[in-house]
Amino acid sequence: MSASRSDQPGGGREVGGSRARSGWTLGSTLRWGLAVERQYVRIGFVRKSQFRVEFVNQVLMDLCFYAAFILTFEILYGLGGEGALTLGGWSHEEMRVYMGMVFVADGLFMTFLGQQWHFGQDLKNGNLDSIRVRPGSAAFLYFFQRFSPEGLTNLLFGCGWLVFALSGVVPEQVEPLTLLWALPCAAAVIAWSQVFLMLSYNVVEFWLLNSDVGHLVSMLVTSFGERPLEVYPGAVGRVLKFVLPVAGMAWYPASLVLGRLDAGFALAYPLLLVAFAVLVTRVFKRGLRRYESAMG
Amino acid sequence: MTAAALRAPTLLLRAVAYEFRKRIQFRAGFFVREVLNGTVEPLVMLFVYTALYGSAAAAAGEGVGTEPVSLGGWTYPEIIQYVAGLVVVRKLIFHSRALDLATEIFEGRVTKYLVMPFRFFVLHQGRFLQFTLLQLAVAALVWCIGYAAAPAYWLVPVSVAATLQAGVLVLMGSYCCFLIFFILNALAFWLDVVWSLLVMAWFVIGFSGGALVPVSQMPAAFYGVLSLGFPYWMITAPIELLMGRLGTGDFLLGAGLVAGQLVALDLLRRWVWRRGLARYVGAGM
């Protein structure tokens, strides 16, 4: 049997493309990322079609989280009678919008980034070997590999709650037209923040193997970010805005939509998120040098 | 006969030592999982309550702490004490990450235990015992640190009897959690993924027990229903016992309710395990 032309060494590269020949471009990388993500999505749906009970369980799990969260704040605001209490200056209606952003952030996280829960264990067991030898970003290939249809379902529930919450502030507090640009911007900031915050929690594992420190930091920071930052003392609030910018997860998007930010801060904060992303990515690459796989 | 009777406790103690050894293998992990576990929620709760009571006090024209503004029957200093109590109590509550039975079932690692001459459940009881012993020490340490750092705000039990009563309720509730997590793990005989059930269970237990808001601060309808379940008697009620808001009569009622649920859960655990084992095929081909 003779080898086909495309079966010559490096055949994948030739066909794959153009990318290797013409060098790196943002466009080709995005196309490649989308093609791989499409497969991750497909795989996610194939998996869940096999494990229907798991699908239902995980939808219920997140709904329990949402229910506990909503009930907690409904009870807390209800303690002082209608309209009597605020949380760090956030009224009951505003808090509902804030919760909507939290649910969207959680939905995005659960949909795309569920693999992060396994990172510490995978590092310990040497399960990053195959990712290391493949082309493309190791962080992308690893952390995005577990697309979750149930996360997507819950994202829809979260969006539903957000729409309900916005109906309480539109048009009295927020102009309907403002939502046209503010909501997409808010969604982009949430997605960006979730990805790089997640990466920042996990890089710790490279230095403190199987410590669950990443998990703890993730829980700590996420829990803090799930409440308006004004409830925390000034120093804690500043850390959550500028050091570990968990503010991008819900506080900034909710504040942006509700018109609680001044224009200068609203424009500058995304730049900080970009700088954070660059820093975290570099630290992650450095961390990969500490990966020891598992003894064979 | 005597040897057989001694075998189970001896095995239990060995399991405790073995589990302890496993836990402290990764030092940072030990600190995070066993010492810091359960501290995040109370901390966040503290900030939220401070803001909330600040808002209430401002609405009433007062500053935080200067006037006993009461929300749902709780003043701000009482809520601070509740949060302090919650930090200590949460240490003692068995959490789902402390069991890895589902993984053992998925990977067929249960097989080796099934051919050994003892009850497999004893090993997990050993895990519970090891967890409780270790966490008792951690809880005592946390209480001492908290008291040393903020003696004016920290929760000081009203009496030794109240401390013992609270301890009994927390440990009985913790054993109920252990049984629930064991049962949910055992569902791995049927399901491919059980972690979502474990997380869900904790959301329900935590909320209905008072990990986010004291159950007695909730509206009456919630309180009426939730005070029948063991989570309330595991979290809110013990703290209220320590604060002197509940007395011995409440303790006896709670102990009776929790004991009934504990027995029911244990029966369910046996039934699920037997049924699951009948489906067990190990792993690999």
Added chain:
Amino acid sequence: MSVASGTKPSGADGGPVLEARGVRKVFRTFERVPGLRGILKNFVAREHVDIAALDGVDLRVERGESVGLIGANGAGKTTLVKILAGIVPASSGEARLLGRDSFDLRDAEKRRLALVMGQKSQLWWDLPPIDSFRLLKEIYGVSDADFAERLARFASMLEVEDRLKIQLRQLSLGQRMKMEIIGAFLHSPEVVFLDEPTIGLDLISRETIRRFLVGLSEQRAVTFVLTSHDLEDIEETCRRIVVLDQGAVAFDGGLTDLSQRVTGKRAVEVHVHPNARVDEEALVAELSRHGAELAGRSAGSLTVIVSAERLAELVPRLFAMLDVKDLSVERQPLERLIREIYRRGIDAAGGGEG
């Protein structure tokens, strides 16, 4: 059945495809002290120890070469593969793949590389392999036509056409490994690392996989690095053998070179009466006079290793000294030679032969 290789010039730019220069890898761990005091000591004040998995390995592999990497457990085979493939960095020394630092490979190099690990699945455990293959197709940018053609061809060669749509976890070990190999070859790599690809497999699966590897090697100048404990794998698929012993290269040469050493030696199995008295001291002295050595001894038999040239002079002496019931002469098996390499180094094992 050895692979035809070396049909093209070395490396893409004329240099070696793989190169290791003084590669060391040190893992830091701590010694676990037993007992209750030990538990506390392990927790509070650990005594760290450095374990050198590799200790100054030099290796150069040209394009199209098939290299069999063998060694006892813990000899450093897998660590060397992981360093060369860029999975982990070397502690010191230099490892290069396709002319570039292995740990700093760009996507262009990674597209020319593949790794198969016998003990670790790279495919999705609860999905049919075809779904994992489609993902790999996108990761490596393989065209639809090539993907379909290669998948059909490889599945046919490995006899798993009817298993592509069955969940991986429901396949047998052999079928799973074949799927791993298909996944590794879909993007037509130039350099392939196979770390114990036949471990735990039955004879038929092993033969099918070997045939597949040899077939691909004959068609294309793929560079293989194969680690295995099964010397048949190595003999049938590799021309060159590198023996690692305690993190260092104990032997590096062609299979023919090693074979010559094997053929140059004979293992003489002497069966004696179980109750017969053997003066071992005198026997060993006599054997050494003929350049032979006593390699094994049981109640009823002795194994003696001697060079082929001196066999004729030794056999009568054995009959004279021992109450021989039976005697057989065989080539020294490859396993035994490798064992000797581990034990004493190649010079001693070679005994000046070859």
